Amino acid sequence: MTHDLDLRAARLLDGRVVDVEVRDGTIARIAPAGTTPIGRGDGTASAAAGIRTVEADGRLLTPAFVDGHLHLDKVHSLPRLGPEALELYTADAMGGAAAAIDVARAVKRDYHRSWIAPNVRRVLESSVAHGVLRFQAFVDVDTTGGLEGLHGVLDALRGFGDVLDVRIVAFPQDGVVRDPGAAELVEEALRLGADVVGGIPWIEHSDRDAQRHVDWACGLAAATGRRVAMLVDDAGDPALRTVEMLALAMLDHGLVGRGVACHARAVGTWAEPSQRRLAALARDAGLGFVADPQTGPLRLPVELFDRLGVPVALGQDDVEDAYYPFGRHSMLEVAFLAAHALGWLSDARQLRLFDLISTRAADVLGMDPGAIVEGGRADLLLHPFERPVDVLAHHAAPGLVVSRGRVVATTTTTTVLDVPPRPEESA
Numbered sequence: 001m002t003h004d005l006d007l008r009a010a011r012l013l014d015g016r017v018v019d020v021e022v023r024d025g026t027i028a029r030i031a032p033a034g035t036t037p038i039g040r041g042d043g044t045a046s047a048a049a050g051i052r053t054v055e056a057d058g059r060l061l062t063p064a065f066v067d068g069h070l071h072l073d074k075v076h077s078l079p080r081l082g083p084e085a086l087e088l089y090t091a092d093a094m095g096g097a098a099a100a101i102d103v104a105r106a107v108k109r110d111y112h113r114s115w116i117a118p119n120v121r122r123v124l125e126s127s128v129a130h131g132v133l134r135f136q137a138f139v140d141v142d143t144t145g146g147l148e149g150l151h152g153v154l155d156a157l158r159g160f161g162d163v164l165d166v167r168i169v170a171f172p173q174d175g176v177v178r179d180p181g182a183a184e185l186v187e188e189a190l191r192l193g194a195d196v197v198g199g200i201p202w203i204e205h206s207d208r209d210a211q212r213h214v215d216w217a218c219g220l221a222a223a224t225g226r227r228v229a230m231l232v233d234d235a236g237d238p239a240l241r242t243v244e245m246l247a248l249a250m251l252d253h254g255l256v257g258r259g260v261a262c263h264a265r266a267v268g269t270w271a272e273p274s275q276r277r278l279a280a281l282a283r284d285a286g287l288g289f290v291a292d293p294q295t296g297p298l299r300l301p302v303e304l305f306d307r308l309g310v311p312v313a314l315g316q317d318d319v320e321d322a323y324y325p326f327g328r329h330s331m332l333e334v335a336f337l338a339a340h341a342l343g344w345l346s347d348a349r350q351l352r353l354f355d356l357i358s359t360r361a362a363d364v365l366g367m368d369p370g371a372i373v374e375g376g377r378a379d380l381l382l383h384p385f386e387r388p389v390d391v392l393a394h395h396a397a398p399g400l401v402v403s404r405g406r407v408v409a410t411t412t413t414t415t416v417l418d419v420p421p422r423p424e425e426s427a
């Protein structure tokens, strides 16, 4: 049975309205709308060949979305905790962020795959519905929760392999110097199926320990041929500089272009000359960044870094966990919130937001960009509106989600109004 598709008259982000032929999971042909030769894609012939034709009627077609950073094992765990961590994390300009992590650890005392997997599954289904088909998932690996988070995530992911591309980061949330035994658990997690060596150097108790943490992670990544992804400098403290340690260690360990820095909120408190110096170092090291301006009051200087050519992605970060009560793994929702936080309101900025949740985000993660080009993988979203501004404003689930050429989600919404008729109708 074929899953091939003809999308007719779809609008691309560059404004072109095109017909798109999807064959065997690949974008086989893109042509100006209405120029498809008779006998090809005209509905009748397509139907005879078992090809599904979708009339896009000028609605927006974008690449599938990419999320640079999500704490996947902790999703929907907030109801198991009190609100204390949530309040600590964002209070006092993030002065209590480290204390929040200590409070949030309570949830891991009864960490078990049996309740983690259903929560994760709920988010994976929402990911598919919202067209977030590729993402980097942080999974806590520490001596409190052990490997239960990883097992929960691996259990939930079973069956999603043909639809989602999930890169799992083995993340020692409580540090590796502070939490003896965590480093060995990270190595075990890599053997069990995690892809990326994680780290959180800023949580250690001194700069010396942070440096040991970074060197351990980059050394392990280099020795095992993995990438590295770290949560860096996540507090309102301009003295934090572990992001710099990460970039330098990538250079030292031969990991150029193979690392991602998440959060990095403290960079937002630095003077601009220091920010520019970090941007130059990050370009040298091929270090990409993921910002999640919706989950904390401080943020990476996204606009400056983007302007200076440093790869930046947006991330969902949290879905109803100890640090953030909302989220449904919709990158359009994240982009909508980022538009406000960053002041990215113009048409040009809106278009850039689409890049930061798709092609540019893939670049940060070292994945194929997923652009809509002939020969590209057919991971496509057909949205319910023509204009990018409406797609962002409503941040609704796409009408059609195509993963590797196959329709994996459709969403329709119907509203029935009972309002007074227009004057001309009542006359």
Ligand SMILES: [Zn+2]
Residues within 6 Å of the ligand: 069, 071, 231, 262, 263, 317, 318
């Ligand atoms: Zn995070």
